[in-house]
Amino acid sequence: MTNHLINLADMDRDAIQELLHLTDRFVEVSGRPIPKVPALRGRTVAMIFFEDSTRTRMSFDLAAKRLSADVIDFPTHTSSLSKGESLQDTVETIRALGVDALVIRHGSDGLPGQIAEGVGEAISVINAGDGLNAHPTQGLLDAYTLCQHFHGSAGTEASLEGIHVGIVGDIKHSRVARSDFIAYRSLGAKVTLVAPHNLQPTDTENWPVEITDDLDSVLPSLDVVGLLRIQTERMGESVISSVDDYVDRYGITEARANTMRDDVVIVHPGPVNRGIEIAGEVLDKRVNVLVNQQVTNGVAVRMAVLFRLLGSGVEID
Amino acid sequence: MADRERRMTPPYGGVFIARTTVLDAAQVHRALTRISHEIIERNQGLEDVVLVALQTGGVEIARLLSRLLFEIDGVDVPTGTLDVALYRDDIGLRPVMPEAETDIQIDLGGKIVVLVDDVLFTGRTIRAALDALTDFGRPRAVQLAVVIDRGHRELPIRPDFVGKNLPTRRDEVVDVNPEGVLLGEMRK
Numbered sequence: 485m486t487n488h489l490i491n492l493a494d495m496d497r498d499a500i501q502e503l504l505h506l507t508d509r510f511v512e513v514s515g516r517p518i519p520k521v522p523a524l525r526g527r528t529v530a531m532i533f534f535e536d537s538t539r540t541r542m543s544f545d546l547a548a549k550r551l552s553a554d555v556i557d558f559p560t561h562t563s564s565l566s567k568g569e570s571l572q573d574t575v576e577t578i579r580a581l582g583v584d585a586l587v588i589r590h591g592s593d594g595l596p597g598q599i600a601e602g603v604g605e606a607i608s609v610i611n612a613g614d615g616l617n618a619h620p621t622q623g624l625l626d627a628y629t630l631c632q633h634f635h636g637s638a639g640t641e642a643s644l645e646g647i648h649v650g651i652v653g654d655i656k657h658s659r660v661a662r663s664d665f666i667a668y669r670s671l672g673a674k675v676t677l678v679a680p681h682n683l684q685p686t687d688t689e690n691w692p693v694e695i696t697d698d699l700d701s702v703l704p705s706l707d708v709v710g711l712l713r714i715q716t717e718r719m720g721e722s723v724i725s726s727v728d729d730y731v732d733r734y735g736i737t738e739a740r741a742n743t744m745r746d747d748v749v750i751v752h753p754g755p756v757n758r759g760i761e762i763a764g765e766v767l768d769k770r771v772n773v774l775v776n777q778q779v780t781n782g783v784a785v786r787m788a789v790l791f792r793l794l795g796s797g798v799e800i801d
Numbered sequence: 802m803a804d805r806e807r808r809m810t811p812p813y814g815g816v817f818i819a820r821t822t823v824l825d826a827a828q829v830h831r832a833l834t835r836i837s838h839e840i841i842e843r844n845q846g847l848e849d850v851v852l853v854a855l856q857t858g859g860v861e862i863a864r865l866l867s868r869l870l871f872e873i874d875g876v877d878v879p880t881g882t883l884d885v886a887l888y889r890d891d892i893g894l895r896p897v898m899p900e901a902e903t904d905i906q907i908d909l910g911g912k913i914v915v916l917v918d919d920v921l922f923t924g925r926t927i928r929a930a931l932d933a934l935t936d937f938g939r940p941r942a943v944q945l946a947v948v949i950d951r952g953h954r955e956l957p958i959r960p961d962f963v964g965k966n967l968p969t970r971r972d973e974v975v976d977v978n979p980e981g982v983l984l985g986e987m988r989k
Contacts, residue, residue: 505899512903513887518936521887551887640900791887 488600488609489789491618492666500670503788504628504638510787511637513550514780523795524553530583532558532574533612534590539754539779540612540621544587547786551795556583575599579607584794586610593617608793616659622753623663625785627671629778630708633749644673650702652678652734653712653761655695656685660753661712665693676702680733699734704743709736711752711761727760736762741770751778817976819985823967826980829948832964833862836946837869839962844913847876849941851912855930856884856901858919861979862948866917881905883916885929903933910938915962919977921947924958948977 492500513521529548533541548555558578578586585608588596593615600609613619631638634647649668655661655677668675676694677684684695696702703709714730731737736750741763749772750762756775758764767773824832844850847870854863860882867880884901916930927945934940946962951969969975969984976983 502899509884509887509899509902516936517908517938520936522932523887 486600487605487793489620489793490597490600490609490611492620492623492663492670493618497670500624500627500667501638501640501642503624503785503792504631504642505640506788506792507624507628507781507785508637508639510784510791511632511781513787514784520550520552522552523791524548524551527553527584527794528556528582529553529585529587529790530556530558530578530581531587532560532578533588534560535613537589537612539782540589543779543782544612544786547783547790550783551787551790553584553790553794571599572602575603579603583607585790587612589613591615610789610793613659616657617662619659619663621782621786621789622660623667624789625778625782626664626710626751626753627667628785629751629774629781630668630749631671632777632781633772633774642671644668644671647673647707648676648705649673649708649710650676650678650699650706651710651712652699654683654714655679655712656683657715658712664710669693676706678702678734680730700740700743703740704745706744706748708749708751709744711736711750713753713755714757714760731760735760736766738763738765741766747772749774751775754779815987815989817974817985818988819976819983821984822981823949823975823984824965824982829964829979829981832948833865834869836962836964837866837873840866840870840915840944840946841874843944843961847874847878849912850878851907851909851914852878852880853905853914853916853930853934854880854882855916855918855926856882856903857898858977859917862919862977863917865979866946879907881907883930883933885926885933888929888933890925890929905937908938909934909940912938912940914940914943916943916945918945918947919949920975921945921950921960922953924954924956927958928956949975949982951975
């Protein structure tokens with residue numbers, strides 16, 4: 485259907501499973517003495533990030549380089565964009581440079597999708613996060629990390645059947661929550677969203693899912709606790725009245741951690757605000773904190789996406 | 802034939818029509834037994850010998866060779882698998898199969914690697930395999946064992962151990978499995 489990756493909602497279960505299975509291959513490559521393959525030699529990936537990003541950008545950068553693609557960074561602050569060039573003209577310029585893929589992050593919902601429509605088949609557009617809408621590679625890497633934890637790898641039919649995941653935090657303003665939700669659900673997990681009323685999504689008709697504002701009532705039954713970063717930069721003062729109140733009701737404090745199952749899995753897209761989403765002691769002491777594994781797997785997932793779009797001659801459908 | 806060939810025949814899912822039986826099961830077994838002896842003879846034993854099977858057609862052959870080598874010499878030769886899809890010069894033309902995994906647990910530095918495949922054709926798979934091997938260490942030597950050499954080489958590559966040389970037409974298809982070797986073609 486498309487040579488872009490814009491939103492996991494556009495993909496069916498088979499397509500997600502296939503990408504996760506392909507990720508197994510790149511996890512293996514990443515573990516080699518020389519973790520680099522020539523698969524995308526001669527291809528060029530342009531990165532254009534309108535929002536700050538450290539790990540997603542580094543992860544895409546490393547993924548492209550491990551596939552032997554060349555990477556160019558389009559600086560958004562010092563470029564002609566700041567001289568008034570329109571985004572569409574910028575994209576045309578990038579296309580004229582002969583770029584094969586455009587990895588884009590932008591604050592506006594749907595913008596990567598619009599660019600994808602604009603460029604058509606000429607360039608593969610990969611959404612690295614758009615507004616509150618989607619962050620598809622994060623959803624894939626989180627789903628992969630859980631499959632790997634529970635089954636050792638994704639395998640031919642990645643599944644999270646029988647797994648109960650709680651996504652906790654500012655769901656309303658989280659593209660990670662949206663993409664995680666789609667990925668988990670498509671693999672058969674039961675998902676419960678946990679957020680204060682004012683941070684629950686308002687478009688719930690599209691979210692056939694349990695929503696609660698009471699973390700303590702669901703916490704003991706969860707197999708996986710998916711924490712979201714409290715995005716202080718996105719919120720006005722009014723959204724969370726005080727950090728203390730939030731920690732009191734939704735932070736994984738040491739006391740609250742004692743109510744969780746011993747083998748509960750903790751994931752977090754990072755960077756973690758220690759002492760807010762989760763107490764530093766809990767983060768350091770619990771056995772199944774997969775935060776670093778998520779980062780490691782992020783590279784392999786993005787290698788799979790880049791390879792699928794640029795290298796394999798098979799389109800994501 | 803390898804599963805990959807089955808899938809890449811347009812449209813994917815072509816049917817292999819066998820025309821002649823080139824080798825039967827007993828002949829395949831004899832050929833592999835001879836190759837096993839040749840591997841031992843060439844390398845004066847099996848010290849430092851490692852079998853690396855090419856995905857997907859070489860995997861079953863390497864398993865049989867490993868068993869035969871054990872029966873003959875009592876040595877359990879380390880065996881790995883290698884998928885060269887990420888090293889090929891025709892990426893995009895062949896479907897990549899996520900299940901064709903690379904599994905090489907040992908450092909190949911200083912080893913004698915015997916690459917194992919079912920059919921040697923253009924030589925491009927072997928070229929890619931030689932590239933891929935360098936990412937796992939620096940073998941002392943690399944040798945090539947194939948059940949069938951069907952000709953039509955496009956690169957200066959030759960096998961060290963051959964079950965049978967089989968003259969073919971380019972559009973024919975060779976199917977190797979432990980029950981025998983068949984020559985035929987793919988039909989829609």
